[in-house]
Every structure is written in structure tokens, then in C-alpha cells.
Amino acid sequence: MARDAAQVNLPDFSREDLESDYYRELYDLQQEADEVNSHRALQVWVPLLAAGGSIVIGSMLLFKGLKNLDLSLDGVGNFLILGMIGASVWMAVFIFAKTLRHHDLSRSTFLLFSWMQVFTASAFAFSHGSNDIANAVGPFAAIIDVLKTQSVSEESAVPAAIMVTAGVALVAGLWFVGRKVIQTVGTGLTKMHPASGFAAELAAAGVVMGASVLGLPVSSTHILIGAVLGVGLVNRAANWNLMKPIALAWVITLPAAALIGSIGVITLRALLG
Numbered sequence: 001m002a003r004d005a006a007q008v009n010l011p012d013f014s015r016e017d018l019e020s021d022y023y024r025e026l027y028d029l030q031q032e033a034d035e036v037n038s039h040r041a042l043q044v045w046v047p048l049l050a051a052g053g054s055i056v057i058g059s060m061l062l063f064k065g066l067k068n069l070d071l072s073l074d075g076v077g078n079f080l081i082l083g084m085i086g087a088s089v090w091m092a093v094f095i096f097a098k099t100l101r102h103h104d105l106s107r108s109t110f111l112l113f114s115w116m117q118v119f120t121a122s123a124f125a126f127s128h129g130s131n132d133i134a135n136a137v138g139p140f141a142a143i144i145d146v147l148k149t150q151s152v153s154e155e156s157a158v159p160a161a162i163m164v165t166a167g168v169a170l171v172a173g174l175w176f177v178g179r180k181v182i183q184t185v186g187t188g189l190t191k192m193h194p195a196s197g198f199a200a201e202l203a204a205a206g207v208v209m210g211a212s213v214l215g216l217p218v219s220s221t222h223i224l225i226g227a228v229l230g231v232g233l234v235n236r237a238a239n240w241n242l243m244k245p246i247a248l249a250w251v252i253t254l255p256a257a258a259l260i261g262s263i264g265v266i267t268l269r270a271l272l273g
Contacts, residue, residue: 042108043101047094050116053202054089057123058082060130060209113194120201127208128220129170135217137166185225188242190232200227222250 062078093112100108137158145156186192192200204224211218225246232238 050093051086051090058085124205
């Protein structure tokens with residue numbers, strides 16, 4: 001027992017390291033107590049976290065997506081809607097967490113955050129469409145407007161056909177090429193758990209949506225990589241060998257695109273006069 005008494009004071013020890021039945025039973029009781037406390041934390045804090053995330057996602061829809069529908073909602077109405085969304089999500093996640101209290105803690109955490117990550121992934125996709133896809137559609141819509149009106153306007157409406165075409169192109173690119181980027185961001189930069197994915201996607205979606213509201217063109221991919229890298233830094237598991245070429249690509253792509261665009265304009269002017 002003296003050996004076991006010294007063993008339990010070590011930072012890393014397992015049940016197999018203990019020899020006496022007394023300390024093994026004490027170890028089991030401690031593990032059960034820790035699991036009960038962890039399940040309680042899962043029921044108390046995760047619903048609050050989910051409610052906060054739902055308010056962020058709801059803000060995206062209210063202040064960016066639904067503002068074009070002329071719903072005539074004032075500030076008080078918007079905050080009431082966000083409050084009801086947060087309360088509903090809190091209650092749903094709280095009930096779901098209580099149903100998982102008899103399950104293994106790691107499985108309960110995995111299941112809970114897996115469902116929550118579905119909504120943060122959808123929110124990030126929405127923010128991606130509000131910024132990156134808008135960046136690509138904007139110049140094309142301006143060219144179509146100039147061809148139709150024979151004049152340059154400060155603002156121009158985006159035809160529905162262009163919106164549909166951009167959506168189809170987005171899905172096609174994601175299906176045929178995007179899986180490589182998904183693999184790099186999802187598993188290459190760091191080891192991800194649904195809880196880590198939830199935090200990274202919610203942070204990235206909030207930053208991209210904030211930039212969209214301010215009218216700032218940003219890259220959602222770069223922002224998501226930054227969020228995932230932040231997770232890797234906290235877990236001390238960031239893949240810096242992969243991050244180096246990604247950072248180099250960030251530096252190269254902007255001047256390279258500017259150079260190619262300049263050459264294109266010069267060539268067209270030389271050909272068309």
C-alpha cells in the first residue's frame with residue numbers, strides 16, 4: 001500500500017499501476033465522481049454555449065440574410081427574436097444533455113457537439129456565400145449591367161440567373177475539388193474533435209459575417225484556417241510543417257493575381273484598342 005500511496009501522487013498513473021484493492025476501489029470512486037462532475041458541467045455550460053452560438057447565427061440571418069425581405073422589424077423586435085432563439089436552443093440542448101447523462105462522457109460530448117457542429121457548419125457556409133461568393137459574383141454582375149445599360153452605375157441589381165449559376169458553380173467546385181481543401185483544414189492542421197470544430201466554425205462564421213456587414217471583402221478559407229490553427233495552438237498540436245506552405249501561398253497569391261490581372265487588361269487593350 002505504501003507503493004500505491006506514492007503512485008497516486010504521480011501526475012500520470014492508471015488503475016493498472018495500483019496493486020492494492022483499496023487504492024483500486026478509491027481510484028474507481030474518484031473516476032465516477034469526476035464523470036458525474038463532468039456530466040453536470042455538460043448540462044450546465046454546453047447549453048449556454050449553444051444558446052450563445054445560436055444568437056450569433058440568428059444575428060447573421062436577421063441582420064444580413066433577412067434584411068432584404070423588408071420584415072419591418074425594429075431593434076426591439078430583433079432582440080426579442082434573438083432572445084427566443086437563444087432560449088429555445090438552450091432548452092433543447094439542456095434536454096438532450098440530460099438524456100446523455102447515463103452514457104459514457106466521451107461519447108456524450110462527441111454526440112452533443114456533433115449535432116451542434118451541423119449548425120455552425122451551416123452558419124459558416126452562409127457566411128461564405130455572403131462574402132466569398134459575393135466577391136466573385138460582384139464583378140460579373142457589374143459587367144452584365146454595363147453590357148445591358150451601356151453605362152457604368154454605382155450600384156446594379158444581380159439577376160437571378162447569375163445567382164443560380166454561382167450557386168451551382170459553388171456546389172460543383174466543392175464536390176469535385178473542395179474535398180482536398182476539406183481534408184487539409186479538417187485533419188491536416190491539427191487533430192479535431194467536434195467540440196474543437198464547433199468553436200473554430202462559430203468563430204470563423206462570426207468574423208466573416210462581421211466583415212460582410214462592414215462591406216469588407218475577406219477570405220473565409222483564410223479565416224477558418226486561422227480559427228483551426230488557434231485550436232491547434234491551445235491543444236499544442238498545430239502542424240507547422242503544413243502551415244508554412246499555406247502562409248507562403250497567402251503571401252504569393254495576392255501579388256500574383258494582381259500581376260495576372262494587369263497583364264490581362266494590357267492584353268485586351270492592345271487587342272481591342
